[in-house]
Amino acid sequence: MDEGDLLARRFQAERPRLEAVAYRMLGSAAEAEDAVQEAWLRLARSDADAVQNLAGWLTTVVGRVCLDMLRSRTSRREAPLDEQPVEPAPDAPAETPESQALLSDSVGLALLVVLQTLDPAERLAFVLHDMFAVPFDEIAPIVDRTPAAARQLASRARRRVQGGTPQHPDLVRQRRIVDAFLSAARQGDFDALVSILDPDVVIRSDGRFQRQGAVTVARGASVFGPMAAGAHLILVDGRVGAVASMTGREYRVLLFGFAGDRIAEFDVISDPGRIHDLKLSTLD
Known part of the structure; x- marks a missing residue:
């Protein structure tokens, strides 16, 4: 040799x-x-x-x-x-x-x-x-x-x-809501999704795609179901969100807005520049 x-x-x-x-x-x-x-x-x-x-x-x-x-x-x-x-x-x-x-x-x-x-x-x-x-x-x-x-x-x-993972009551509530959403999305449970989403919920993808209304968003469960399947909770700008693996190494951040005990906004962020600007930390 x-x-x-x-x-x-x-x-x-x-x-x-x-x-x-x-x-x-x-x-x-x-x-x-x-x-x-x-x-x-x-x-x-x-x-x-x-x-x-x-x-x-x-x-x-x-x-x-x-x-x-x-x-x-x-x-x-x-x-x-x-x-x-x-x-x-x-x-x-x-x-x-x-x-x-x-x-x-x-x-x-x-x-x-x-x-x-x-x-x-x-x-x-x-x-x-x-x-x-x-x-x-x-x-x-x-x-x-x-x-x-x-x-x-x-x-x-x-x-x-x-740092940045204090479990005060609002975060506990948000975690419960996001957990319920991800579980319903994984199972494709239409009725459960509708009950978790605000009637006027808005979903966006890097600010370029929009779908509005609980029924419409729930019907699209097949679209974001694969994301939910690989999603794990994370703290995003002080709120409970999720990170999802899509292709084994590509990931997306899921950012939620809340109205009471329902999800009012759902943003899918995959642009590396936008992710870099977010304040992210692990959630125990």
């Missing part, structure tokens, strides 16, 4: 972990694959014999690539929202243990959405340290900070992820 083949095998052994890191950083399996592929290209162009810790070196490279991609994504959001193209739904991701664990776990999916709201440097520090136990001494050069500053980045991110 020549040196090139040996290096490729060593890289392939690291690939699942690198893709898991990149996926949590970027929230897109396609972009995660691109980031990992870029790491391979950089490795192939480097003096691999001089790399003493290949796993650490690759993690650093993937972290820097993801950080650049996140910053580029943030700068593109400075353009008006209606000028941003809607990314088509990607194919299903490769089934690695890491991706299966993330996508099948409701807290993991909710956490992925919350991570999208963090500053890129905070996100990298939190993901690498809290999820993959990378020391702050190794994180610091990636974000151009001192180890102490990198620790502060992760701490701020951790507070954002863990």
